[in-house]
Amino acid sequence: MVIATAESQKGDRVISQELAMGLALIGMGLFFLQRAVWIVAETRKGQWLKSRLGEDRAVMTVRLIAMSFALMGGLLAAGVIEPLRWE
Numbered sequence: 231m232v233i234a235t236a237e238s239q240k241g242d243r244v245i246s247q248e249l250a251m252g253l254a255l256i257g258m259g260l261f262f263l264q265r266a267v268w269i270v271a272e273t274r275k276g277q278w279l280k281s282r283l284g285e286d287r288a289v290m291t292v293r294l295i296a297m298s299f300a301l302m303g304g305l306l307a308a309g310v311i312e313p314l315r316w317e
Contacts, residue, residue, distance in 0.1 A: 252307025259300030266292040 247274035262269065270288045279288035305311045 248313065249307050250307065251313065252303045252305070255303025255306060256300050257303075258295045259298070259303060262296035262299065263293055264295060 266289050269292050270280050270285065276288065276292065279291055282288075283291060302311070306313065
């Protein structure tokens with residue numbers, strides 16, 4: 231695996247923004263995946279999902295969203311997808 235790096239103005243090697251954002255998304259996704267039951271039980275949005283879908287489906291929905299965060303982060307970090315750039 232090759233880590234994407236870029237040269238700074240001083241000549242130091244730094245990781246790319248895509249890699250940093252991707253790793254952050256992976257971390258968030260894994261954190262929310264671990265805390266899915268808590269999110270459904272303790273947050274307003276989780277309780278709203280629970281009232282609409284039932285507890286099991288609400289937890290699965292939160293887990294699906296968390297897994298998609300981690301997947302998108304992995305694809306971004308690997309360079310498969312790129313962030314939008316406004317010019």
